[in-house]
Amino acid sequence: MEAMSKYKYFLIIDLEATCCDQKTIARNQMEIIEVGAVLTEAKTLAIVDEFQTFIRPVRNPALTPFCTELTSITQKNVDNAPGFAEAIEHLKQWLQSYSSYIFCSWGDYDKKQFEQDCQFHQVAYPLTNGHINIKKAFSEAQGLKRKYGMSTALNLIGAQLEGTHHRGIDDARNMVKLMPFVLGRKKLSRL
Numbered sequence: 001m002e003a004m005s006k007y008k009y010f011l012i013i014d015l016e017a018t019c020c021d022q023k024t025i026a027r028n029q030m031e032i033i034e035v036g037a038v039l040t041e042a043k044t045l046a047i048v049d050e051f052q053t054f055i056r057p058v059r060n061p062a063l064t065p066f067c068t069e070l071t072s073i074t075q076k077n078v079d080n081a082p083g084f085a086e087a088i089e090h091l092k093q094w095l096q097s098y099s100s101y102i103f104c105s106w107g108d109y110d111k112k113q114f115e116q117d118c119q120f121h122q123v124a125y126p127l128t129n130g131h132i133n134i135k136k137a138f139s140e141a142q143g144l145k146r147k148y149g150m151s152t153a154l155n156l157i158g159a160q161l162e163g164t165h166h167r168g169i170d171d172a173r174n175m176v177k178l179m180p181f182v183l184g185r186k187k188l189s190r191l
Contacts, residue, residue: 004132008100009048010179011127012134013037014171015110016073018057021066031057032117033078034071035091036168038176039098045179051094052169054081059120071166084121092126103127104182106150106175107135134175134182141184150174156188157181 004010016034018025037051054077057063063075082090095101105111111131118125139147142156150171151161159177163170180186 004042004102004137004183007042007102007129009098009102010040010042010045010104011037011095011098011101012040012104012172012175012179013110013127014105014168014175015113016071016166016168017113018060018063019067019070020064022064025060025064028116029059030113030116031055031059031120032084032113033057033063033067033073033081034168035087036170036172037091037094038169038172039101040176040179045176047173047176049094049098050169050173051091053087053090054078055087056081056083058083072164073167084117085123088118088123088126095126100129102129103131104134104175104179105131106133106153106171107147108133134178138178138182141182142188150178153178153181157186158189 014036015032017030017032019030032055034054038047039049040046041048056078063078068074115125135147138153151165154161154174157178161174163173
């Protein structure tokens with residue numbers, strides 16, 4: 001993980017987006033409804049700061065029952081939330097104090113969703129320091145042939161999933177527990 005060693009912080013982000021189990025919302029029509037971010041100090045992996053915001057969707061402003069059940073995010077949460085441009089401005093303001101970070105997410109979905117929403121809303125992509133797919137890095141560092149979902153990876157390291165799965169801030173916090181294994185500082189004792 002040489003690419004990660006040059007940064008002072010790891011910016012671990014998990015997004016939640018509008019979704020449906022009835023195929024009424026196409027993948028390219030999904031919109032971010034929550035940004036959960038945890039900033040850790042790269043050397044110690046201690047949590048330095050956190051950021052969380054809901055975002056009001058515009059393409060499909062009414063959340064599907066599936067989306068609410070999956071994420072626990074309510075219609076009221078998003079109705080009272082800032083729009084995408086304002087939320088991203090809040091994120092950028094929060095990040096101003098932390099220049100040397102790399103965006104980390106469990107898979108490439110979060111980066112692609114960010115890029116898609118930025119393009120749709122005509123907002124500059126805010127995370128220009130690079131991106132690491134820590135799902136892939138976890139498997140590589142542990143010598144695993146396949147890639148695992150975050151909750152399965154937590155089970156592999158013997159850690160409990162805390163909070164609500166598929167809530168951005170909770171999933172980002174849970175990913176912090178995986179970072180010693182992502183970086184190869186710790187090895188799995190069992191498979």
